[in-house]
Amino acid sequence: MTELTPRVFVDFDGTITRIDVGNSFFRKFGDERASLKAVAKWKAGELSGSDLLIEEAKHVSVSREGAIAFCSTCELDPGFKAFFSFCNEQGIELKILSDGLDFYISEILEQNDLSVIPYYSNKAKFNSHSLEVELPYASECHKCANCKGYQILTQTGPDDLIVYVGNGFSDRCAVQYADIVFAKDELLKYCEENNITYFPFSDFNEVLSRFSAILKSGRFKKRHRAELKRREAYLAE
Numbered sequence: 281m282t283e284l285t286p287r288v289f290v291d292f293d294g295t296i297t298r299i300d301v302g303n304s305f306f307r308k309f310g311d312e313r314a315s316l317k318a319v320a321k322w323k324a325g326e327l328s329g330s331d332l333l334i335e336e337a338k339h340v341s342v343s344r345e346g347a348i349a350f351c352s353t354c355e356l357d358p359g360f361k362a363f364f365s366f367c368n369e370q371g372i373e374l375k376i377l378s379d380g381l382d383f384y385i386s387e388i389l390e391q392n393d394l395s396v397i398p399y400y401s402n403k404a405k406f407n408s409h410s411l412e413v414e415l416p417y418a419s420e421c422h423k424c425a426n427c428k429g430y431q432i433l434t435q436t437g438p439d440d441l442i443v444y445v446g447n448g449f450s451d452r453c454a455v456q457y458a459d460i461v462f463a464k465d466e467l468l469k470y471c472e473e474n475n476i477t478y479f480p481f482s483d484f485n486e487v488l489s490r491f492s493a494i495l496k497s498g499r500f501k502k503r504h505r506a507e508l509k510r511r512e513a514y515l516a517e
Contacts, residue, residue: 284441284502286495286500288374289374291444291446291451293378295447297355298354301351302381305347305350306337309342311339315336322449329379330418330424340410348383354388357483360484362484374397376401377399379425381413385399385401400426402416402426424450429456442460443491444458445461445463446462447465448466449467451467452470456476456509457513459500459502459507460503476505
């Protein structure tokens with residue numbers, strides 16, 4: 281019988297939600313051309329994650345009320361509620377890690393009766409029709425404004441089995457330290473290119489099916505490369 285404790289971390293934009301809410305928000309209420317250009321620079325390593333978010337935010341023109349109204353158009357992955365319920369029933373802690381903004385995460389969770397889920401994200405401050413961002417979890421990571429890898433390292437211990445579910449570019453730091461990875465879209469490609477073991481998925485119904493089977497088998501263990509990465513990070517502090 282394993283003594284490892286599964287801890288589940290899940291990306292928000294494009295993973296829990298059907299669309300990338302942050303990208304859609306900045307395209308709709310900001311300068312789409314400037315946003316696309318900034319994202320391209322970020323992916324090329326020419327712009328930090330923090331600078332990307334600040335650059336996109338400075339073009340936004342919308343009231344908080346208008347931004348909240350936008351959230352009502354954003355749907356969840358159809359299987360996420362069932363996956364969360366399963367984790368809850370099993371006594372497995374689930375947290376959301378996002379490089380996006382708190383206002384739409386909290387609003388969408390509330391609209392779907394999921395406000396009990398803890399989340400870690402960047403913060404939005406609305407001033408009339410403009411937007412400022414605050415970075416409460418800024419770290420030494422150049423890639424991210426809120427580094428999910430850093431969050432995992434600071435929120436887990438040696439007896440935890442780290443499970444990560446994600447889809448995008450901002451999930452790269454997280455999967456370095458995860459023992460079990462569920463990936464789709466850009467993250468799946470990244471895992472393949474970097475020889476990171478993963479389970480592909482298209483929705484949370486597939487994640488639930490695979491994860492419940494893994495737990496039922498009892499044959500889960502730490503991923504060796506992830507454990508080494510975590511150890512290296514701890515020693516470097």
